[in-house]
Amino acid sequence: MENEKTFKTKTGYCHILPDKIILTRDGIIGNVAKVTVGNNISRILIIYGGLSIVLLYFAFTNYQDGKTFPAILFGAIGIFLIYGIFSSLNNSATPIIERNKIKSVNLKKAIFGLTRSRFEVKFEDENGKMKKRLIMLPGSMNKGQTETEKAIEIMTAENLLGRK
Missing domain, CATH: 1.20.5 (Single alpha-helices involved in coiled-coils or other helix-helix interfaces)
Known part of the structure; x- marks a missing residue:
């Protein structure tokens, strides 16, 4: 897994690889998300x-x-x-997104105390349907600002952020 770039998310980590994005769940919050949502919403x-x-x-x-x-x-x-x-019908909880299927990635900034920052990744799934995957970033109680800045740097360096 060389050339891997990783940043923290709400429930685990996002690994940016040359050919795909992999979202892993970690810790208590990730385990709860795995049980309640799985890979399908x-x-x-x-x-x-x-x-x-x-x-x-x-x-x-x-x-x-x-x-x-x-x-x-x-x-x-x-x-x-x-x-x-x-x-939410077109949202996806898939843990793996092929980079060649990504149509756009947008950042939605946090509203302090109300929402957390997130990336909205629009991509084509294996059936050819357009889906949206939300990558929720850590909140203000978990170093949200610094983790968001790190995630923005990685997504910009990988030419994903703002991609149309």
């Missing part, structure tokens, strides 16, 4: 779907009982989860 989307149905049911029953505020609250959260499901 359909399981988590099904859970979100079930939860949104329950929330919309509660919204409906509260509306029938004349309780407006809980109905609006449950309805809004249920609709938000449904929106999240549809916006």
Whole structure:
């Protein structure tokens, strides 16, 4: 594995090789992610779907009982989860991305205290479909700023960042 460049992610490490990107999971957070998501996000989307149905049911029953505020609250959260499901349908949890299949890599900077920095890698999967893989970087409690700078340097040096 010569010419390998590595940076820390939320759940493990990202290894940039000359022909592919490999994401590995490490530690407690990585093991939890491995169990809950695996290499496919359909399981988590099904859970979100079930939860949104329950929330919309509660919204409906509260509306029938004349309780407006809980109905609006449950309805809004249920609709938000449904929106999240549809916006995540083309996401992927694949641990290996062939570099010749990558169409673009963009950096989304963190909003301090609310979100963490991430790379959005758009690529073509083995079936020829366009997918998006999020590479979540460490948060502010885990040296997020320095790790993000290191990741940006590596992605820029490998001519991946900003690639269209």
